[in-house]
Amino acid sequence: xxxxxxxxxxxxxxxxxxxxxxxxxxxxxxxxxxxxxxxxxxxxxxxxxxxxxxxxxxxxxxxxxxxxxxxxxxxxxxxxxxxxxxxxxxxxxxxxxxxxxxxxxxxxxxxxxxxxxxxxxxxxxxxxxxxxxxxxxxxxxxxxxxxxxxxxxxxxxxxxxxxxxxxxxxxxxxxxxxxxxxxxxxxxxxxxxxxxxxxxxxxxxxxxxxxxxxxxxxxxxxxxxxxxxxxxxxxxxxxxxxxxxxxxxxxxxxxxxxxxxxxxxxxxxxxxxxxxxxxxxxxxxxxxxxxxxxxxxxxxxxxxxxxxxxxxxxxxxxxxxxxxxxxxxxxxxxxxxxxxxxxxxxxxxxxxxxxxxxxxxxxxxxxxxxxxxxxxxxxxxxxxxxxxxxxxxxxxxxxxxxxxxxxxxxxxxxxxxxxxxx
Amino acid sequence: xxxxxxxxxxxxxxxxxxxxxxxxxxxxxxxxxxxxxxxxxxxxxxxxxxxxxxxxxxxxxxxxxxxxxxxxxxxxxxxxxxxxxxxxxxxxxxxxxxxxxxxxxxxxxxxxxxxxxxxxxxxxxxxxxxxxxxxxxxxxxxxxxxxxxxxxxxxxxxxxxxxxxxxxxxxxxxxxxxxxxxxxxxxxxxxxxxxxxxxxxxxxxxxxxxxxxxxxxxxxxxxxxxxxxxxxxxxxxxxxxxxxxxxxxxxxxxxxxxxxxxxxxxxxxxxxxxxxxxxxxxxxxxxxxxxxxxxxxxxxxxxxxxxxxxxxxxxxxxxxxxxxxxxxxxxxxxxxxxxxxxxxxxxxxxxxxxxxxxxxxxxxxxxxxxxxxxxxxxxxxxxxxxxxxxxxxxxxxxxxxxxxxxxxxxxxxxxxxxxxxxxxxxxxxxxxxxxxxxxxxxxxxxxxxxxxxxxxxxxxxxxxxxxxxxxxxxxxxxxxxxxxxxxxxxxxxxxxxxxxxxxxxxxxxxxxxx
Numbered sequence: 001x002x003x004x005x006x007x008x009x010x011x012x013x014x015x016x017x018x019x020x021x022x023x024x025x026x027x028x029x030x031x032x033x034x035x036x037x038x039x040x041x042x043x044x045x046x047x048x049x050x051x052x053x054x055x056x057x058x059x060x061x062x063x064x065x066x067x068x069x070x071x072x073x074x075x076x077x078x079x080x081x082x083x084x085x086x087x088x089x090x091x092x093x094x095x096x097x098x099x100x101x102x103x104x105x106x107x108x109x110x111x112x113x114x115x116x117x118x119x120x121x122x123x124x125x126x127x128x129x130x131x132x133x134x135x136x137x138x139x140x141x142x143x144x145x146x147x148x149x150x151x152x153x154x155x156x157x158x159x160x161x162x163x164x165x166x167x168x169x170x171x172x173x174x175x176x177x178x179x180x181x182x183x184x185x186x187x188x189x190x191x192x193x194x195x196x197x198x199x200x201x202x203x204x205x206x207x208x209x210x211x212x213x214x215x216x217x218x219x220x221x222x223x224x225x226x227x228x229x230x231x232x233x234x235x236x237x238x239x240x241x242x243x244x245x246x247x248x249x250x251x252x253x254x255x256x257x258x259x260x261x262x263x264x265x266x267x268x269x270x271x272x273x274x275x276x277x278x279x280x281x282x283x284x285x286x287x288x289x290x291x292x293x294x295x296x297x298x299x300x301x302x303x304x305x306x307x308x309x310x311x312x313x314x315x316x317x318x319x320x321x322x323x324x325x326x327x328x329x330x331x332x333x334x335x336x337x338x339x340x341x342x343x344x345x346x347x348x349x350x351x352x353x354x355x356x357x358x359x360x361x362x363x364x365x366x367x368x369x370x371x372x373x374x375x376x377x378x379x380x381x382x383x384x385x386x387x388x389x390x391x392x393x394x395x396x397x398x399x400x401x402x403x404x405x406x407x408x409x410x411x412x413x414x415x416x417x418x419x420x421x422x
Numbered sequence: 423x424x425x426x427x428x429x430x431x432x433x434x435x436x437x438x439x440x441x442x443x444x445x446x447x448x449x450x451x452x453x454x455x456x457x458x459x460x461x462x463x464x465x466x467x468x469x470x471x472x473x474x475x476x477x478x479x480x481x482x483x484x485x486x487x488x489x490x491x492x493x494x495x496x497x498x499x500x501x502x503x504x505x506x507x508x509x510x511x512x513x514x515x516x517x518x519x520x521x522x523x524x525x526x527x528x529x530x531x532x533x534x535x536x537x538x539x540x541x542x543x544x545x546x547x548x549x550x551x552x553x554x555x556x557x558x559x560x561x562x563x564x565x566x567x568x569x570x571x572x573x574x575x576x577x578x579x580x581x582x583x584x585x586x587x588x589x590x591x592x593x594x595x596x597x598x599x600x601x602x603x604x605x606x607x608x609x610x611x612x613x614x615x616x617x618x619x620x621x622x623x624x625x626x627x628x629x630x631x632x633x634x635x636x637x638x639x640x641x642x643x644x645x646x647x648x649x650x651x652x653x654x655x656x657x658x659x660x661x662x663x664x665x666x667x668x669x670x671x672x673x674x675x676x677x678x679x680x681x682x683x684x685x686x687x688x689x690x691x692x693x694x695x696x697x698x699x700x701x702x703x704x705x706x707x708x709x710x711x712x713x714x715x716x717x718x719x720x721x722x723x724x725x726x727x728x729x730x731x732x733x734x735x736x737x738x739x740x741x742x743x744x745x746x747x748x749x750x751x752x753x754x755x756x757x758x759x760x761x762x763x764x765x766x767x768x769x770x771x772x773x774x775x776x777x778x779x780x781x782x783x784x785x786x787x788x789x790x791x792x793x794x795x796x797x798x799x800x801x802x803x804x805x806x807x808x809x810x811x812x813x814x815x816x817x818x819x820x821x822x823x824x825x826x827x828x829x830x831x832x833x834x835x836x837x838x839x840x841x842x843x844x845x846x847x848x849x850x851x852x853x854x855x856x857x858x859x860x861x862x863x864x865x866x867x868x869x870x871x872x873x874x875x876x877x878x879x880x881x882x883x884x885x886x887x888x889x890x891x892x893x894x895x896x897x898x899x900x901x902x903x904x905x906x907x908x909x910x911x912x913x914x915x916x917x918x919x920x921x922x923x924x925x926x927x928x929x930x931x932x933x934x935x936x
Contacts, residue, residue, distance in 0.1 A: 013696070013739035222805070229809035283802055285793050292790055295779035302737055302768065302776050303791040303844070304759035362781065 014307050016159050017106030017297050017361055051371050062382035083260040089377040090266035091329045093370050095348035097277040098321030100369040103352055105314045106294035106361030107160040111167030112322050112348055115145050116341030118175040120326035124184040124336035131188050139323035146319020150312040179338040186334055195331030198262035208254040212247045219243050266328045278366040294361025354411045379404055429494050431456045431621045438487035439472055446472040448645040457619040461632040464642035465665055465863030470625050474592050478512040479505030511583035512592040517575050521568035526550035528567050529582045553581045557611050573604030592623045601723045609635050629658045641665055666865050682713030685883045686852045691744035693733040703729040705907040711883040718898030719887045721927050726907040727887045728771050731854045735761045735768045767845030771856040777841040780830030785811040787829045787840050792848040814843035835866025852883045891920050905929050
């Protein structure tokens with residue numbers, strides 16, 4: 001109560017954020033920069049590259065481990081398995097996009113797994129109403145839950161950890177009650193295809209061409225805009241690299257997927273959600289305000305930002321992601337059950353953290369969170385491959401949990417070590 | 423006064439300390455005798471804090487050059503603990519007390535008197551109460567520290583240092599948050615410690631206090647010692663000249679402001695304390711400002727100055743009533759965005775807490791409040807922002823490599839300029855400035871004074887709150903004085919003498935107001 005507010009300080013009424021519990025310390029002595037040779041990189045950028053590097057190392061390692069007489073170059077990055085790996089990433093990835101926004105805003109959502117279960121279960125039960133109502137049910141359930149939890153956090157000032165911890169129990173209870181031990185099969189063909197379908201190869205090629213065209217257009221427009229504002233446009237090498245490297249990645253990706261019948265629909269949905277999330281966080285005022293709210297809620301509020309509305313909106317977006325995730329999850333499994341989605345929230349949080357998101361809020365990127373989701377899925381996928389081909393052990397799931405836990409702690413540990421040195 | 427023929431208690435010789443790319447200390451020499459108060463002054467970034475961190479063992483031996491000698495013996499501190507054991511106690515600006523614990527628990531934290539691992543509470547509290555009595559502090563050692571004001575907390579820190587039998591006490595900006603009475607109490611205690619032969623290093627930006635309390639003054643500039651002299655042989659102008667490396671003329675440039683029509687008026691503002699029902703922090707305060715006018719609000723800490731501005735800006739947690747008029751029209755301000763929309767800008771007091779997002783770039787900070795105007799309602803335009811940010815950086819002379827430098831790495835003065843730029847980029851008609859020069863160095867202060875005058879000349883209405891009386895008197899066209907939430911006086915520039923304003927600030931009501 002009163003003693004918590006230091007004397008002579010005007011009190012401000014606002015929702016709590018994670019950083020209130022552990023205020024971030026800012027080292028004012030040196031800029032957070034790390035130099036590699038003559039290159040100086042902001043720590044943030046460096047972290048993204050480190051994660052990318054880690055992903056490549058993990059991939060190469062698994063590729064090497066899965067070399068067998070049948071597959072002398074390894075199984076892991078084989079288009080068949082790669083396509084499967086991306087499908088496994090989809091659900092965690094979609095949830096990580098929503099979770100990233102929640103964490104950046106200085107909040108946390110522990111109810112995601114239960115919401116996925118409830119939204120998926122309701123959608124499966126609503127199949128009798130037809131396709132569109134069934135699909136909408138999942139989204140509506142997610143958004144409404146987001147609205148309830150978001151309102152409690154934003155307008156009642158209850159910490160999100162508590163609200164969503166309660167939600168985790170309550171929504172799980174709701175789905176168990178609704179499902180009553182049954183497993184409901186997904187019967188509607190279009191619903192099923194969300195998990196099993198493909199983007200037709202020719203459509204994939206067209207989309208890739210469009211993406212590359214957009215990339216060229218926006219890169220050139222950016223340079224024109226910089227010149228117009230009297231800033232130095234990026235040099236020729238940088239411009240070409242900025243167009244060519246992603247173009248190659250897109251082309252190789254589409255080629256690989258098309259050898260397997262096209263881009264799997266769950267992967268397509270994940271990529272769409274990730275692009276939308278990246279756009280929202282990086283190129284809109286909403287995104288900028290999100291980082292401000294998590295970075296310093298008091299300063300954000302005094303700068304005219306409506307904290308409560310932004311926090312509420314963030315939880316609604318998280319709910320929508322949980323709804324979409326639930327559709328992909330149930331469609332991939334072919335059914336909905338009471339325990340569906342258990343512990344998914346931890347996967348989503350772990351993906352964000354591995355991708356360099358600060359749990360204190362104000363820091364993190366969609367790209368990093370997606371990378372984190374991919375790293376986690378790679379470990380899962382790689383280890384089950386190994387257990388089948390080499391280890392022949394019956395304990396692969398258990399091993400996966402142990403390794404994933406260790407990787408999560410190690411990722412943050414390396415990050416902290418890096419920061420301490422600078 | 424100490425006998426100067428004795429060997430000094432502390433000698434720091436030729437101290438050199440480098441950070442990547444910066445030489446923070448360059449051959450600094452400093453000494454301290456028992457029973458003296460030696461003031462250390464210099465602009466921000468001059469190296470005062472670095473020097474004290476070397477002394478306090480924050481930077482371990484080997485990471486700096488030069489030697490530290492206590493009573494002619496070379497000491498090498500590898501940790502803060504080593505320094506403490508050698509009798510050096512540093513009291514930092516940010517207090518390091520645990521608010522939930524009592525005074526006694528805080529004083530003996532980590533060194534509780536105990537037997538077989540069990541804390542002897544009676545002994546702890548009786549020793550604590552003896553310590554407090556020695557300092558003439560009338561406090562119950564069982565009071566939680568969180569119940570004390572900042573000033574008393576500071577004194578508890580000093581008691582804690584004394585309980586460790588510190589022979590050298592370093593005080594870093596000890597009066598930054600204190601009222602005048604609390605400063606007097608603190609100085610009384612420092613004087614008693616001087617008699618008990620404790621050597622004290624006193625770091626402060628407030629030169630009048632430095633002159634009141636210190637025996638000698640050392641000026642640091644750009645990591646070098648400019649000189650050490652007895653306080654009696656110095657005056658403020660000479661110290662400032664040494665700090666900035668040039669003679670300073672009039673700090674407050676004479677300004678002739680063209681005053682226009684009334685642009686902003688507040689009537690009958692009342693703010694209730696959100697924690698204590700029925701207590702009014704601001705009680706029926708009204709004021710108006712004209713175009714091109716600087717209105718100063720003077721008053722002591724706790725008089726309700728910041729509460730008044732926060733409330734008008736729609737950011738106070740307490741229940742607020744009253745009327746606000748912008749350009750003659752009644753407006754409703756429920757939250758800060760309303761105020762911003764009506765052309766009010768607010769440079770708040772505590773820039774680290776209320777002004778900046780420390781781990782974001784200068785650019786993101788500058789454009790935060792005016793984002794829709796600078797960039798777009800929904801989509802952001804980074805390049806348009808960067809261009810506006812770069813312009814502001816040039817105009818306000820923010821010293822940083824680029825607009826993408828992280829705000830937390832800037833010096834106080836440059837951080838304050840970033841906050842100012844943020845509000846100027848909202849295109850305000852009225853600008854509230856709450857302690858705009860707190861904790862920033864003399865050079866940056868002067869730049870901000872010049873900026874205030876320029877903005878007023880350009881037609882901005884400015885409301886200035888400051889604890890530094892010369893600042894309010896030097897910049898304002900008109901001054902109102904608050905005391906315990908009420909207006910106790912209003913002065914025109916010509917009639918505002920420090921004595922008259924201070925009288926109102928301490929509760930005397932001004933009789934005439936001709």
